[in-house]
Amino acid sequence: MQHWLMKSEADCYSIDDLKQDKKTLWTEVRNYQARNFMRDMQVGDIVLFYHSNGGAATGIVGEVRVSKVGVVDPTQFDAASEYYDAKASKGKPRWECVEVQFVKKYENPILLSELKAKKQYQDMIVTQPGNRLSITPVKRKHFDLISKVGS
DNA sequence: GCCAACGTTGGC
DNA sequence: GCCAACGTTGGC
Numbered sequence: 001m002q003h004w005l006m007k008s009e010a011d012c013y014s015i016d017d018l019k020q021d022k023k024t025l026w027t028e029v030r031n032y033q034a035r036n037f038m039r040d041m042q043v044g045d046i047v048l049f050y051h052s053n054g055g056a057a058t059g060i061v062g063e064v065r066v067s068k069v070g071v072v073d074p075t076q077f078d079a080a081s082e083y084y085d086a087k088a089s090k091g092k093p094r095w096e097c098v099e100v101q102f103v104k105k106y107e108n109p110i111l112l113s114e115l116k117a118k119k120q121y122q123d124m125i126v127t128q129p130g131n132r133l134s135i136t137p138v139k140r141k142h143f144d145l146i147s148k149v150g151s
Numbered sequence: 152g153c154c155a156a157c158g159t160t161g162g163c
Numbered sequence: 164g165c166c167a168a169c170g171t172t173g174g175c
Contacts, residue, residue, distance in 0.1 A: 052173060052174090
């Protein structure tokens with residue numbers, strides 16, 4: 001089993017939204033690196049849920065579980081969607097996604113400022129300057145630490 | 152709201 | 164296949 005981190009702006013789709021929905025399709029990713037990481041995911045993998053672009057509240061706010069993999073992202077075929085991709089077809093889809101389920105919301109979210117301040121987190125991808133990737137792999141040691149501190 | 156970083160597009 | 168222009172992300 002592997003661990004991951006997925007970003008979402010809280011205004012757009014927050015951990016509370018997922019708690020309510022119970023599960024959701026992680027659609028609208030239009031970055032090949034992020035898509036490829038989703039392809040590497042397996043059912044049962046645990047993902048750290050990160051609120052991006054949230055000022056002082058930016059950080060890891062909970063955990064979700066991968067419940068389906070290899071789902072074709074339907075928004076790529078929707079001409080009305082801002083995520084429509086004219087180069088994708090049903091026979092040759094470009095974008096795929098996973099389904100995730102709510103696991104838990106942290107009592108103590110781990111803020112980005114804290115991740116950056118503590119040396120044990122400094123080799124995480126999310127703390128690298130200029131990092132914009134919305135889906136990244138997370139090492140076991142980092143996951144265990146964050147899960148313990150956050151829960 | 153600014154801007155640095157960086158991914159994508161398209162002309163050549 | 165290079166690279167300039169452009170768009171987007173996301174921290175600050």
